[in-house]
Amino acid sequence: MSLESKIPEGDIREKWDHHRFDLELVNPANKRKFEIIVVGSGLAGGSAAASLGELGYNVKCFCYQDSARRAHSIAAQGGINAAKNYQNDGDSIWRLFYDTVKGGDFRSREANVYRLAQVSVDIIDQCVAQGVPFAREYGGLLDNRSFGGAQVSRTFYARGQTGQQLQLGAYQALARQVQAGTVQMYPRTEMLDVVVVDGRTRGIVTRDMVSGEIRSWAADVVILATGGYSNVFYLSTNAKGCNATAIWRAHRRGAFFANPCFTQIHPTCIPQHGDYQSKLTLMSESLRNDGRIWVPEKGGDDRPPNDIPEEERDYYLERRYPAFGNLVPRDIASRAAKAVCDAGRGVGRSGYGVYLDFADAIQRLGRGAIEAKYGNLFEMYERITGEDPYEVPMRIYPAPHYTMGGLWVDYNLMSNLEGLFVIGEANFSDHGANRLGASALMQGLADGYFVVPYTVGDYLARHMKEPRVGTDHAQFAAVEREIADRTQRLLSIDGQRTVDSFHRELGKICETHCGMSRSEEGLRNAIAQIRDLRAAYWRGVRVPGSGDGLNQSLEKAGRVADYMELAELMCQDALDRDESCGTHFREEHQSKEGEALRRDDEYTYVAAWEWPGEGNEARLHKEQLEFENVPPSQRSYK
Amino acid sequence: MSKILAFYRSPVGKKAVMAATGFLLFGFVFVHMAGNLKLYQGAEAMNKYAEFLRDFGKPVLPREGVLWVARVALLAAAGLHILSAAQLTLLARRARPQDYERRARIKATYASRTMRWGGVIVLAFILYHLAHFTFGPAWAHPDFVHGDVYHNVVAGFSVWWVAAFYVVAQVLLGLHLYHGLWSMFQSLGWYVADDPNDWRRRFAQVFAVVIAVVNISFPVAVLTGIVGG
């Protein structure tokens, strides 16, 4: 199978417009004859389902939560980028494009990124019209802030709840279509497999999470918008239910998985406080604007932070990166924190934490100013840790946060399986080896509102005349049977350990060997450990209850089983990519000062992995990347 | 008409009706209280006032004409008030067939929690009160004299347990109004942006306290001999 990216010809600025003109259209009267399945109701899925419903298609939308509104997009805090240039500070579509390609460390597709920057402006219009209460200035116009080290202010925000408000906007648009009868919503319904017949996607099979019913759904197009897989690390900033099952099952049916090792670790999260910890909480990156990061000069110094004199503190970011200091990009800040902790100088009970100190800022600007800027974040910190950050420095540590990798898609956002589209965090397309702050929300909505509604129409128009396949096709029955068997297997192992205990162990392996820094030896080691763990899982997990009712242990068991397989591919990919780029840091490839070194000659490609069948080595396909508009350069923050 | 019925069919509509009728009842109680202050001016003033009420509107209308109009309006208001209260209470019961094993109280006040029982006791009071001072059957008021309102009141309150019942009823009425008057604004959607609670709360507090205190003062004044002594 070959990888055809289907990037249109011509000047990058005109590709999307020309392409849209070239796309075939479906006659309005014919639209309601088509069945479209959207799995996921987050920013990507919600916006796609609503837009397709508006166009008149018959849409079915699925999510695992009890309401479409609760998709994990709701948790995003910081904001959403758009090249509106409202602040007149020199922003433009080109600059957003440029920053995103560079930020992705030259491992993304230029054409996709340009289109993303282009439609970013429409997203803001759409959301404002829906009633999203973005922050405003006294003059009544939209406010912006600079985010994640960008040199222009292009981030739109709604207090610290931007994701929530965008998500509710999409959810309400979706609700409107449900009322109009164009979309049918199926919450508490988990997709467990796709049905592929002769290379073409024909539908999905789901489990009703309340009744346990396994059911087939046929469709002309299936769109996966199921989010990222950071929970492979067990502890991450993602919601507990976030899972890779949908994309992993599609992968096993033939969809290529691209760049699985590109996972982002966010530097400012609240550190782990115990073994029972269930998730990590992100603290907005904006805190680094005023907080100073440090650890004690000497390891094992367990004096309270305020008793450690200035001379015995190491402000390691300011020391190593005098130009950017505490504001270096996410990946660099994260790795530096790990380095000092690995050297035994970390703080807090676990030794995995660094101080984020506001004492200087409070002295300089006054407590009131700090409170006005970060009051709600400080409150959240205190609620979780019981410590008052006005009095003692915060403790932070990096945590897995976002996955740039995902199912491979072409320019139309269709995977290599015909009729299977993948959008939002679930695909790999726009962020390369590192995502910039406030760009994921943008991508989810770009895909859902402004890209996939067109490209799906084109696909349908081209295949209109072909015979359809219904749920009476034998393949549906076969997939249902496989799922029933797997469920039965999980329930009948009746071993000694809980699903969570396996998941924690898997997370530990991934974090240690495939987290912020990776090495050949570590990765080989990890692959071996994961294989053992997987075998132990299928021998020794205990899943109580039965398959025909609400059974949260069973839900988790299926997800963790898939994470085990994905973890192995992630390590495999990290091993294959023998360079450092973006968040992927291979210890073998660093400068004398410990900075990441890319190897453009050999690795300027997308690694798209093909499922080889149980027990075989995954097969690698390469999509070469061309950089015609932004010439690759080495990042420097000294 | 159908519009109004449709409106009443909705619980929010019922609640608005309850608020509007509650407001009417409140208006009556307030004016009634103010009128009763004549008690402190002695028998003549009081009885003249009662007579005035009966003659009000003459000669255009027959004697007690206006009074009857007012009575019908009050009766209708009371009827609607009670009807909507009863219907809504049933709705609430249905909305939570099973209650919690334990329930904390957060912002609900004693007043808001006693609206229903308080209302019923106030109703019982009103019925008794009508018998006591308006119709005067022997079981309610052995010493009743038609037309001599002053005498009826003084004689009535001289019985300590009657006076005590009045006092209790006024406390409950005060509580009912303490929540009810604030609630009325809320139900009718009256608020001032950015200062939503203050004036509504204060209005309710002031009138609830004034009505309870002044009304309680009557039986107390009779018992202590300040009036009629």
Added chain:
Amino acid sequence: MKLTLHVWRQPDTETAGAFETYRVDAEPEMSFLEMLDVVNERLIEEGGEPIAFEHDCREGICGSCGVMINGKAHGPEAATATCQLHMRKFEDGDEIRVEPWRSRAFPVLKDLVVDRSPFDRIIQSGGFISVNTGSAPEANEIPIDKASADRAMDAAACIGCGACVAQCPNGAAQLFTAAKVAHLAALPQGQVERYRRVRHMVEEMERHFGYCTNFRECEGVCPKEIPVEVIARMNRDYLKAKLLDG
């Protein structure tokens, strides 16, 4: 810290439930849900069925979580969803009673998990602004004064958790519904459909829930501190819609 839990267990909607007692050794740094995780791990290891409870983000924003803790929705800490509640708010030796939200509109599905789908139906009935993708005007063409924008945001912060219904002695969904009505009514974009919207939403709400007698319990447990002022706003719009516009 040693705690005694009394947790409502109910296998499914049809079967009657009952309280079960569990003892747990918790740490003050744990979140309430992590404490339940620990109970569940032990239950599974001992061959029992874990307690089903709803949760997802564990950051207080998705609105999935929510149980009655000693008779208070989301537990003792003000303005805090269950997932953000930490055990340091309890004392060694405490007895904690954990119950599901109770309301006719929210039937129990299992243990502490309830069905809140009537909330979705309220939004579907009109909790949106009708604007098709691509038909929006340029964003800065509609200036909105900061005060209105802030008021809209205050109301829009609702996470749809259902604590208001759970705590309301009348089982009313006024706070949830009014928060959405007030959010959209505060913005110029929301004016066109303002009265139609409130009519449909209130009527849908009334199909499922009890009615409001202004107890204000909802406001007291709302993790986003939505004020009951929004209910007055909704009532006003609804009365106008019904009496003036017909």
